[in-house]
Amino acid sequence: MARTPKQTKQEPIEVILWKAADKLRKNIDAAEYKHVVLGLIFLKYISDSFEAHYNLLVEGEGEFAGADPDEYTAYNVFFVPEIARWSYLLNQAKQVTIGKIVDDAMEAIENENPQLKGVLPKVYARQNLDPTSLGELIDLIGNIALGDAKDRSADVLGHVFEYFLGEFALAEGKQGGQFYTPKSIVSLLVEMLEPYKGRVFDPCCGSGGMFVQSEKFVESHQGLVDDISIYGQESNQTTWRLAKMNLAIRGINSEHVKWNSEGSFLNDAHKDLKADYIIANPPFNVSDWSGEQLVGDARWSLGTPPAGNANFAWMQHFLYHMSPKGQAGVVLAKGALTSKTSGEGEIRKALVSEANVIDCIVNLPAKLFLNTQIPAALWFMRRDRVNSSQYQDRSNEILFIDARNLGHLINRRTKVLSDEDIKLITDTYHNWRNKGGEYEDVAGFCASVPLEKVAELDYVLTPGRYVGLADDEDEFDFKVRFTSLKAEFEAQLAEEAKLNQAIAENLAKVVV
Numbered sequence: 356m357a358r359t360p361k362q363t364k365q366e367p368i369e370v371i372l373w374k375a376a377d378k379l380r381k382n383i384d385a386a387e388y389k390h391v392v393l394g395l396i397f398l399k400y401i402s403d404s405f406e407a408h409y410n411l412l413v414e415g416e417g418e419f420a421g422a423d424p425d426e427y428t429a430y431n432v433f434f435v436p437e438i439a440r441w442s443y444l445l446n447q448a449k450q451v452t453i454g455k456i457v458d459d460a461m462e463a464i465e466n467e468n469p470q471l472k473g474v475l476p477k478v479y480a481r482q483n484l485d486p487t488s489l490g491e492l493i494d495l496i497g498n499i500a501l502g503d504a505k506d507r508s509a510d511v512l513g514h515v516f517e518y519f520l521g522e523f524a525l526a527e528g529k530q531g532g533q534f535y536t537p538k539s540i541v542s543l544l545v546e547m548l549e550p551y552k553g554r555v556f557d558p559c560c561g562s563g564g565m566f567v568q569s570e571k572f573v574e575s576h577q578g579l580v581d582d583i584s585i586y587g588q589e590s591n592q593t594t595w596r597l598a599k600m601n602l603a604i605r606g607i608n609s610e611h612v613k614w615n616s617e618g619s620f621l622n623d624a625h626k627d628l629k630a631d632y633i634i635a636n637p638p639f640n641v642s643d644w645s646g647e648q649l650v651g652d653a654r655w656s657l658g659t660p661p662a663g664n665a666n667f668a669w670m671q672h673f674l675y676h677m678s679p680k681g682q683a684g685v686v687l688a689k690g691a692l693t694s695k696t697s698g699e700g701e702i703r704k705a706l707v708s709e710a711n712v713i714d715c716i717v718n719l720p721a722k723l724f725l726n727t728q729i730p731a732a733l734w735f736m737r738r739d740r741v742n743s744s745q746y747q748d749r750s751n752e753i754l755f756i757d758a759r760n761l762g763h764l765i766n767r768r769t770k771v772l773s774d775e776d777i778k779l780i781t782d783t784y785h786n787w788r789n790k791g792g793e794y795e796d797v798a799g800f801c802a803s804v805p806l807e808k809v810a811e812l813d814y815v816l817t818p819g820r821y822v823g824l825a826d827d828e829d830e831f832d833f834k835v836r837f838t839s840l841k842a843e844f845e846a847q848l849a850e851e852a853k854l855n856q857a858i859a860e861n862l863a864k865v866v867v
Contacts, residue, residue: 368499368511369518375495376519377526379488385526390593391484393519394476395496397600398460400512401433402441408432433471433603436463445497448490454480457489470610474599513604520562520601524725525769534561534594536636536686537723539762539772541568544634544684546781547715547735552582553631556676558619559669560587560612563598565634567605586611586625590618620668621645625676633673633683639729640688641665657705661697666690671702673736674712680739682714689730692716692816704814707753707806712736715754715784718818720762722770732818735784746788753809754787755818756780756801799825 380388437443439460447456457479465472479489499515517538524535545568557565566585573580585607589595595614602609613624646662649655654675660668666687673683694700707713717733724731740750758780762770772780783801786792796802802822812820 369515372495372499372515373519373522376492377522379492379495381485381488383483385523387478389519389523389527390476390478390597391489392492392496393516393523393597393600394461394478395457395492396499396512396516396519397475397604398439398444398457398464399441399496399499400516400604401464402435402439403512404432405435406440406442433464434467436460436467439463441497444493448493450490451486453486453490453493454484457493471599471603474596476596516601516604517564517567520564520597525766528725533638534591534597535725536561536564537725537769537771538564538568539777540636540686540719540723541565541634543717543772543777543780544686544733545569545572546777547733547784548632548634548682548684549785550583550632550634551576551578554584554586554628554678555632555634556586556625556628556630557633557635558588558623558625558672558676559635559637560589560598561594561636563587563601563607563609563612565636566598566602566607566609566612569632569634570605570607580607584611585609586628586630588613588615588619588624590614590616592616618644619672620649620665623672628676629678629681630676631678631681633677633681633685635669635673635683636686637665637669639666639727639731640690644668657710658698658702660702661699663697664694664699666694667699667702670706670734674706674710677712677736677738680743682738683734683736685734685736686731687734689718689732689817691734692732700814703816706736707809707814707816711740711750711806712738713753713816714740714749714788715756716816716818717756717780718759720759720770720772722764722768723762723772725769732816745790747790747792749788749803751806752803753806753816754784754801754803755816755821756783757799757818757822759819796822798823 376392383391438456444453444457444460447453450456458477461475461477461479465475478484499511520535521538524537541564544565549572550569551573555566555569560566566587569583569585570580573583585602587598587609589598589612592614595612598612599609602612611625615622615624642663642665644662644665646660646665646668649668650659654671655668656675657671658667660666660671669685670687670691673685677683691699691703694703713734714737715733715735717735719731719733721728721730737746739746741748758772758776761776761779762772764770783794783797787794787801787803794803799822802818804821808821809816
């Protein structure tokens with residue numbers, strides 16, 4: 356009987372590309388190499404978009420009849436000079452001067468498109484980047500959008516860009532986590548908040564993942580992407596460049612995503628903004644945030660945050676920028692749920708009682724973040740907790756969710772939340788928050804807690820304090836378990852005693 360050939364599962368294109376591109380890295384650090392690869396993917400994207408639009412203008416049919424082929428701005432397409440088009444670079448890929456050719460291409464694109472000025476990487480002529488490897492990388496990226504995928508080149512390239520961002524963050528480890536929030540956490544924040552319409556703000560935006568996911572959310576729910584506008588700020592210029600490229604490759608307007616070296620506390624780029632949604636992952640427990648220079652700042656309406664920790668400076672910065680019906684979903688180190696040092700406990704109390712904006716706290720599993728092993732939690736704030744046309748009146752309650760047992764390992768050091776995990780947490784919150792939702796406490800997982808009880812526990816916000824033990828854990832009988840363990844231990848001691856006795860007797864026989 357003939358043996359059936361073994362079917363091999365085809366890996367997704369982004370995985371194949373990553374493995375091939377990573378092989379070409381050789382002696383270049385991932386932190387440096389990511390700009391080489393991501394810059395080329397971006398160049399491929401804008402070149403494909405330009406040439407597709409150029410052909411429509413040249414054909415002059417339908418709405419393009421009589422249009423000037425050089426008119427691109429109105430269609431959100433970057434103009435790409437001939438020396439920067441992908442077809443030209445492919446023809447030059449085997450030249451020993453390909454590094455300078457690509458750098459010149461990046462410079463030419465910036466000169467033609469002021470909104471990209473200072474954004475694109477010009478790192479291709481460096482000595483540690485082998486021209487042969489660079490040529491092979493250009494050939495490789497040239498194969499991203501083939502066959503049926505050609506018509507959706509931007510989608511494919513955007514997906515590859517996003518995947519590569521995550522893989523480079525994993526490769527860089529701790530440093531990579533500075534610019535990249537893991538996708539499952541971003542997805543959870545966005546699904547919880549449901550930013551359908553309005554202004555979305557992230558004052559520590561990294562490579563722009565919160566914005567990309569917000570746009571995806573609107574699109575996946577048949578909404579209008581034009582109904583949301585994004586505002587961001589980033590203090591690391593290199594990371595800001597990644598954000599600008601990440602957004603451009605998705606066709607997202609990033610004119611309000613700003614960079615300055617001082618950062619959001621010292622130089623707030625959006626002083627007058629009142630956002631409908633704030634989604635952010637600020638750096639944990641930052642001690643050098645210049646708090647001593649900001650004593651008396653208007654943002655500290657609930658108390659001056661300590662100069663040695665920025666956690667509650669961030670919380671009040673978010674609160675300051677929330678519109679009258681605004682919502683926020685942010686990540687903070689778990690210690691912020693309990694800390695009482697330097698007035699932090701008083702600020703947390705004011706957020707709960709005086710401002711009454713704390714809507715939900717989610718305790719996250721360990722190992723979700725690439726740059727830290729510090730345990731983290733999600734804080735959800737909402738202004739309209741009393742009289743809302745859309746949501747239930749939860750002004751006297753806080754929802755606590757303990758998700759520490761969710762998630763799965765993708766390697767020894769890193770966990771992710773699955774789609775099912777995200778849906779479980781999200782559905783729990785929406786059933787509690789939304790009108791018509793059917794919510795019930797689940798022992799060991801979630802509890803809707805009156806503010807009076809939170810006050811009794813001195814405004815400690817750790818979910819484990821409120822959700823209790825799971826039902827099966829409630830049935831745990833300590834006395835029975837202790838007796839069982841004691842018996843096992845005594846049996847082991849008896850076995851060891853017998854073994855030691857046998858060894859002693861054998862040694863005695865040998866001596867005799």
